[in-house]
Amino acid sequence: MPKPLRRVLAALAAALLAAGAVWLLCRWVGYDLQERLGGQPVYEIVNDDYSRIIDLPEEGLVQEIPLQAGQPLYGVRFRFSTHGQLYKSGMVMVDLYAGDGRLIAQTAGNFLNIFDDTFTEFVMETPYIPVQDETIRVHLYNAVPWDGPLGLWASENEVAGMPLYAGTAGENPLGATLAVQRVSDYSGSWPSALARQLALPLTAAAFLTVLLAVLHAPLALLVAAAGLALGCGFIRVTPALVAPDEYTHLAAAYELASVWSGEEPADEAGKLRVRACDAPYFGTKTGEIGIFAYKAQEQARRNEPGGPNELTAVSEADAGQGSGSYWAQAAGIWLARAQGKNFYTMLDYGRMANLLLYLVLAALAVALAPGALRGIFACVALLPMPLQLAGSLSPDAAVLGVVFLFTACCMALRRQRAARWQILLLAALAAAVAPAKAVYLPVILLCLLVPAAHLDPRRDPAAPFALPFVGSLAPGRLVQGGILLLAALLWAASNGPALAYAARDMNMALLAVGCVAAVLLLVLAAALCLRLRNSPKGLRAFRRGAAVFLALAAAGGLYALTHMGGGLAPDQLLLVHPNGDSIWTFSFGYICRNIPATVKLLLRTLPEQGALWLQGLLGTTLGEPIVYRIDVSWLLGVGLLLALLAAALPAQGEKLPLSRRAAWCGAGVLLCVVLAVLAAALNWTPINYQTLFGMQGRYLLPVLPLALLLVRSNRLFTVRRSAACGAAASIALLTLLTQLQGFGLYAAWQPVS
Template identity: 75%
Template sequence: MPNASSVRRGLKALLAALLAAAAVWLLCRWVGYDLQERLGNQPVYEILNDDYTQIIDLPEEGLTQKIQLKAGQAFYGVRFKFSTHGQLYKSGMLMVDVFTEDGTQIAQSAGNFLNIFDDNFTEFTIENPYIPTQDETLTVHLYNVTPWEGPLGLWASEGEVSNMPLYSGDGTGNALDATLAVQLVADYSGPWPSRLAEQLALPLAAAAFAAVLLAVLHAPLALLVALVGLALGLSFTRVTPALVAPDEYTHLAAAYELAGTWSGQQTADENGNLLVRACDAPYFSTKTGEIGIFAYKAQAQARANEPGSPNELTIASEAKAGQGTGSYWAQAFGIWLARLQGKNFYTMLEYGRLANLALYLVLATAAVALAPAALRGLFACVSLLPMSLQLAGSLSPDATVLGTVFLFTALCMALRQRRAACWQLVLLVVLGAAVAPAKAIYLPVVLLCLAIPPEHLDPRRSAASPTVTLHGLSLRPGRLVQAVVLLAAAVLWTVANLSALAYAARDMNMALLVAGGVAAVVVVVLACALYLRLRKTPHGLRWFYRGLAAVAVVAVVGGVYGLSHMGGGLTPDQLLEVQPNGDSVWTFSFGYICRNLPATIKLLLRTLPEQGALWLQGLLGTTLGEPIVYRIDVSWLLGVGLVLALLAASLPVQNQKPLLSRRSAWGTVGILACVVLAVFAAALNWTPINYQTLFGMQGRYLLPVLPLALLLVQRNHRFSLHQSAAHGAALSVAILTLLTQLQGFGLYASWQPVS
């Protein structure tokens, strides 16, 4: 039975959580109010007649203007240019009624001396649009209901324009051989800024409530990641507009195609274009989606009102088939389920995002649960970063990669401290095999399994000897497990990335490369065999290491020389070949890099100061969406807070034994260096050779190895804490991610294209 102290603590935690939820709800209301003040009731105009050379005074019987509306064209109202003949009126009111062809009134609006000015346009709007199913002629009747101090005029053309006649009276009078200067209100923001912000209040308030309650009660961090990550991830599916997450249009095509394959359907036409449903065809393109308040509004309305269609792929889209090279199982499952139910496009997209989020949270929560107690706060913070949850709340396969690498890293660190159970051995092999093909640049992470003591990987429950003998060689069974992990990873990585590797080495002598690779494998095998024979003789082992270092130096120097003199260089004419946008048609291949090492180093040195800050923003998630297309940067204060929270979660507690030994720490540094080099090599591979800085390099590519970098911080001896800051750091990251979403939503909504 709980004592009084624990009850009081629980009540205090509950009160703090309720206050936090109330504060976030009020903050969402404020964001909605602020956006409504700035963006609400804003029209978008489409010119119907811009020819006006005369002023027609509004007669007592009024005027009737006919306007043409196309099928499917939204009508939110009309806009006319008035004239007060240079006077400032103090009284008068005008009514504008709009009727369809069958006489149904669809709009009625008023204008008075407070909003009608000389030689200015005034709009008359409605909140809900009228959208005809076929071409239609609307009737607009203008008349006075309160007399004006002086004549009220409207600018018009001399002669009828575009089959839009103007009549005196209610439309039964004489044609005036003119057309008013009129613009169609094609869109209208209305109350949508406030309404959309209100939709974020519930998930964000729930995230704040759960984060504070669980952090104050020191609940398991895995539970905090699962619940808070779910609430924040759900809000990210709404904060990030459709197809605006990094490369989301490509990921949509890949997941959509996989869902079609599961349904046993033909997914491409004879030209390789992706086949889609009729209701999805307008949304498939090869560009990032739209942002701004009107994009948010259109997506919300379409999600609620747009019809779906049966799961029949009948229309060829702009997207190409065959783009799926990553892990799209979760996204494809969501899309397949939505198509099976006949949902519309935006609902289908949301299903795919939610399925991706669910898989990420399963992996991230498992990583936090499996990690050693000293590292759970670190993994919880990284899992709740804005970038992690933004990727999870989109169609990006990087979310699965993140979760898989996090779980593999956590498992390796856990097995450094305790003996592996049978299911953990299986999980280690499966995760190592999954990390390698998931994304080529993360292959070095698999080497982390070598940091596990081999005795912890021994599958035997009761071993008479720590070693087993195979063909006269004695070795630990744990080494065999590590070899299986590395071999499976190497084979799957090669199968998944061989074509990409061949493309990157397209201007090199493939025969020499294969011969060099075979020679390297032979040297490694011989070195392993020699090590097994000399490991019990200190003198022989010392000479083995010296010889190995000498071979490595010769291999590096000889390899660099050979690669830089392998041929395949570009001719002067080829170097000058450019595309219409000025980019070179050639990119930094492996061969070009090896032949031009000084130029490559100069490019990287120029890139670091210019793009370094953006990489940090991309790593944390304080720059949202696809930064190459839209730069949505939240306050740098949020970034500083996230960095401090990560450092707090990484600092050791006093008298805590470091998890990594000195040798393991240097091995971790080597893994990080290999991943960074692989990331740079991948970015160079799509950078034109006439660029002065890297193209397309983003900080999120380093996010999977962020826990490894923070592990090195955890090993420091100069700074330590009296007690663990894990729960406080996780709470801080959750709140900062929440604030990032709110500010990001405001920036997305208020974005305007640069003129």
């Protein structure tokens, strides 16, 4: 047998074995959840009066219960009495009749014994849902004789609208009402059924991951194939509107889809106009979780009708919440609305479109990255957190893909001369990163790591341009300057109001003058540096002078910032919201005037929230952690970290991706992003808090590849050969396990009492 054929067969065998193991694991998760969560009823009290005991006669009892239109009935629950004995043996049957006399259910308690003074439910898998208000009749009777009288607790007098009769024809009113509860919901066999739905995408993910890894297929293909299967799993694992800030992202994407449809998206009060079938689901809070939330969403996805694409209702959500990239999500929502799909199907369409956009960008980043660095980008792209974001409506998925692609392009162009399309791609990506999120603007500085000669747009490079006051200048420097200028202008246009709000208690005119002066000095310093670049003595003097000037400017700037603007009066410091939070947050002015207090807050935050940041970076905490803490096993987090480290370590004899100077510049970019993220978190933290509010590790995810590139540039730790393919496969399989455990945690979640 030829060696290539043997290799393919071995890969198929390994992939089938992995797929079979994951399928069995999904079956186990379903069985375990069914054992723990299956057959659980939810009760609603109908009559809670326990005044006397009525023995169950031979002909039985008939209890009438009013039921409202649309109110699901899964069964009833009664409180029995064995007259002081521990238990009695026998069997009670319960027949339920609709208002028109139809038999809608015939149930029996799943028991042979009834214990004293306990509730026993009689449930059915399929609920009865009346189309209009009606009164149902519940007939209780003995199917197997009991060893002595069996009693039921009841009220002393009849409750209005709920008479109790002895016999089957209602001829003997007893002037009482049984203590009864309505079974309003029932988990039944839904835990195992929902787990079976995950078997297909997760089994496919395991099969494709192992097959492509054993065959050493291109990592971009592994990211696209395994990422698609895992992303589809996250679409089902993450309950509706439970992903980070998803209810806000839904409103923004829905509004954009309405604009595309030619509809007016907002009413006079600024509320979002929606279809009538969507109105009940729009709100201002994170969605529900738990097995009953899963069940309700799946039933609505299957059975709930959709509606025409006409905005005839007004929701609770505010219009005008869109500040990010919602093109993909809006396209999916627009398509679902055009087809008349219901709400949950529409949500799936929007999530799928977001996932596809992310995978295109991530796979392209892996494909364009230098061969030795593709493992880093592949591993980061397949982490649970980016795939969870991509499998939701979050615009952060597109931001991640764009930043990954920009970083990969910069690293690729460090080693080769750029074609014109690559220069245009770099400029387009910079234009997309800058307005996406303000804190990621420093990433654009990575283009300065590309040699200027590699960014020359001319096909036949000749002598550099000669510019006034600067002298000769490589065209690549002009390209870099143009990219930075474009990004800065777009950033200022998109984030100017937010920046002004953050600096609301500072002297804006003085700040503007300082910023203009800083820009002019920077341009002057760059021009002077270019003029002196061929004079070692002059360049050395320039650097020393620049260092002294920066030290003096830093000291003077710090003094100006700490004395700029007015502080808060004592009575202002005491102003708080009803929940106890101060009405004031850490603005730039407050931070500058209270540097010791700010440092103390950050030092308290790190030990308290550092582990949660790491979980958020990797994705081992699911959903919206501010609302629900869904943390998977720390072993999965350790495995993800080890796989990332394996992909980041250089192979023996490999050329390092960054020189020492470039590594220091990359570390500076990384530090700027971290500081920007901390500043943004401070901006919404009340000043009476002792730790940061709302800081999440996923905010640092876009620069994780850069951090791993710095690790790869070390000269101390190496591996014998590249572990990129195995590390990427390990990340994908650990992400799969994260989904499985996360699904069980979501389903089993109970509110803290």
